[in-house]
Amino acid sequence: MVKADLVLKNGKIATVDQNFNYVEAVAVRDGWIIDRGTGAEMEAYIGPDTKVIDAGGKLVLPGANDSHMHAVHTGYTLSPAFLDFSGPSYDCMEKILSKVKDACAKAGPGEWVFGCGFVDGNIKELAAEGRIMNRYDLDPVSPDTPVVLTDFSLHSMVCNSKALEVAGIDKHYPEIPASVGMIDRDESGEPVGRFHEWGAQNILCEKCPILSDTELEEAIRNVQRALNKEGVTSHTDILGEGGEHVFRGTWGTRPIEIYEKMAERGELTARVSVNVFSAIQGAESYDAIIRGTDRIRLPEFKDRNWVKADAVKFFVDLGGPTWQRKGVRPEGSFVTAWGLEEEELIQEVQRTIIELHRMGWQVCIHSCGGGSMDACVEGFARANRLYPGKDLRHFLIHCDDTTKELAAKMVKNGVLAAIQPTAANIVFGWNTPVLTDKEEIFDYQAYTDMGAILTGGSDSTCFSMNWRQGMQFCLTRTTADGYCARPDLAMNREDAVRLYTINGAYQEHMEHVRGSIEVNKVADFQILDKDIMTCPATEIGSANVVMTICNGKVVYEA
Known part of the structure; x- marks a missing residue:
């Protein structure tokens, strides 16, 4: 009999087949399942080079599938330099600005500071004033380093004045079509550092150094x-x-x-x-x-x-x-x-x-x-x-x-x-x-x-x-x-x-x-x-x- 590379045994293995059956063991060769059944039945596939994993009676399921995610972006956010503002603890500007200030102090020449996860409505100062974060909130702690933060939905991005300067976006920058997104402006037409949807975010980040x-x-x-x-x-x-x-x-x-x-x-x-x-x-x-x-x-x-x-x-x-x-x-x-x-x-x-x-x-x-x-x-x-x-x-x-x-x-x-x-x-x-x-x-x-x-x-x-x-x-x-x-x-x-x-x-x-x-x-x-x-x-x-x-x-x- 052909021997398996791997036998997983002694498990409560949910097959998730049409009848949602359970088996005790499964045999694998070259990355493919070649048999499943009782522990005794799978013993025949064990040879001197077979890796045997004892599940110890635990539940075994097929590998999970994530049917909608932004994977490479998520991997970037897991890097040490990226600022994570997700969760209810970020409920005031002081907590956000302290983190931004530290990151700016560590940034080298030409580097930008990135982060995401904040919820405007959860930040007490913004909620009290009935507004969302803008460039003037970030500027005091980041006068010389471009800073870009995305809210928890990813659809809305805030930056500081330095990022606008590097990107060449000021009150003379033309209005963009609604199908591209929206750049928030004050009454005088000056951009306030808030960009909504991907087209607008592309415009801001075009001058930002991309990852190698x-x-x-x-x-x-x-x-x-x-x-x-x-x-x-x-x-x-x-x-x-x-x-x-x-x-x-x-x-x-x-x-x-x-x-x-x-x-x-x-x-x-x-x-x-x-x-x-x-x-x-x-x-x-x-x-x-x-x-x-x-x-x-x-x-x-x-x-x-x-x-x-x-x-x-x-x-x-x-x-x-x-x-x-x-x-x-x-x-x-x-x-x-x-x-x-x-x-x-x-x-x-x-x-x-x-x-x-x-x-x-x-x-x-x-x-x-x-x-x-x-x-x-x-x-x-x-x-x-x-x-x-x-x-x-x-x-x-x-x-x-x-x-x-x-x-x-x-x-x-x-x-x-x-x-x-x-x-x-x-x-x-x-x-x-x-x-x-x-x-x-x-x-x-x-x-x-x-x-x-x-x-x-x-x-x-x-x-x-x-x-x-x-x-x-x-x-x-x-x-x-x-x-x-x-x-x-x-x-x-x-x-x-x-x-x-x-x-x-x-x-x-x-x-x-x-x-x-x-x-x-x-x-x-x-x-x-x-x-x-x-x-x-x-x-x-x-x-x-x-x-x-x-x-x-x-x-x-x-």
């Missing part, structure tokens, strides 16, 4: 190590021309090439599916997206089990549900990334979807509010009618304002929902009052029972990469700060696990090779220190990963 290839490689290693610690063995990334200068090049085109080179050298510890941000200069319009897509040039992916790029991404909503349905939309609140009136916007978004579908691209769209989701799903329906027979598996990202009616239409048209339960865990209380179904929002189990394919992501760097925290929210519908709504709509554990495993593989057209523990699939596993299939639901988020295996090799061990 070596630094980008290190960012990828950083994020994949962090993901492996959370049991993640496959993830997405959003990269392309639309983010060429954003976040020091971590959203640009070069990381796609670097992923492929690292894969060829066997240096990746998680598999990557790139969603291409093709919009020229980050502008959200039919012309910018389609022309940018026409000039996409991708490397020859030698092993698509490791790196591939089949999807084009664009944005419709801004940072949150800014295009709501008319029935729940507050007066004067309608705003989108395209800067068009609603009827024209619907036509342009749907025209873009149809053309990308015709071209054969999987389409993924940042869509949060109900008006946005309705328009996009109808665009996918029209695309299917005009050009049928394409199994492209288009998906919406975020999907905050899903209703059962819309979920049924998504099922009918094969549209997936890339949701972020770890984000819902934070924004549930904020969103409940402004969305269509109020306290019935995020009814993931109902959508699943209707046949919808939901996938779980983190939206890192915005939210935690700990997928168990997302699963806990799915089961408890209770946020970290104790807000709870309709716990009777809780998701069952098997479907919550599927969000982060087989469903993510399906979104990436890879369900035939990963996402479950079955023969002839890749050997990607995670071992947990707690049985999240039986423990109290309130303890799922605190479960730790004790080992992660990718391609039959241990890539993380606690």
Whole structure:
């Protein structure tokens, strides 16, 4: 009998196959699963060179998938020089400015200081004055060093006066189209250092030194190590021309090439599916997206089990549900990334979807509010009618304002929902009052029972990469700060696990090779220190990963 390279035994191994079966052991050869079953059955595969891992009775799951994140950017934020302002502790300007001042003191000539994570509304001085952070807040501690900070959503960036000076942006800088973004100005037309959306951020950061290839490689290693610690063995990334200068090049085109080179050298510890941000200069319009897509040039992916790029991404909503349905939309609140009136916007978004579908691209769209989701799903329906027979598996990202009616239409048209339960865990209380179904929002189990394919992501760097925290929210519908709504709509554990495993593989057209523990699939596993299939639901988020295996090799061990 052929001997295995690896045998994982004595585990409670959840296969996440069609019946969600459990087995005791699994045998692996050349990175692929060759058998599974009882411990006694797998003993026959153990030879003198076989690595044997005893799971000690612990729960074993397929490696997790993060279906929506900004990976290279996240890896950059994990570098020592980057300033992290996330979390409730950053509730006053003094705490932020102290950190900025120290970083400026350490910065060398020509270096910029970067950070992210702050929430304007959580900073007491700003909340008291009813405003957001601007350049004048940062200037006193950073007179000579360019400083750029991004809020927790990433959609809004603040800089100091030095950064504006280096970028050549002053009151004479021309106004930019709404489809590119917005540069905030005072009454005299002077920029106040606040830039909204990617096109505007590209303009500011074009003069900023971007990361070298070596630094980008290190960012990828950083994020994949962090993901492996959370049991993640496959993830997405959003990269392309639309983010060429954003976040020091971590959203640009070069990381796609670097992923492929690292894969060829066997240096990746998680598999990557790139969603291409093709919009020229980050502008959200039919012309910018389609022309940018026409000039996409991708490397020859030698092993698509490791790196591939089949999807084009664009944005419709801004940072949150800014295009709501008319029935729940507050007066004067309608705003989108395209800067068009609603009827024209619907036509342009749907025209873009149809053309990308015709071209054969999987389409993924940042869509949060109900008006946005309705328009996009109808665009996918029209695309299917005009050009049928394409199994492209288009998906919406975020999907905050899903209703059962819309979920049924998504099922009918094969549209997936890339949701972020770890984000819902934070924004549930904020969103409940402004969305269509109020306290019935995020009814993931109902959508699943209707046949919808939901996938779980983190939206890192915005939210935690700990997928168990997302699963806990799915089961408890209770946020970290104790807000709870309709716990009777809780998701069952098997479907919550599927969000982060087989469903993510399906979104990436890879369900035939990963996402479950079955023969002839890749050997990607995670071992947990707690049985999240039986423990109290309130303890799922605190479960730790004790080992992660990718391609039959241990890539993380606690």
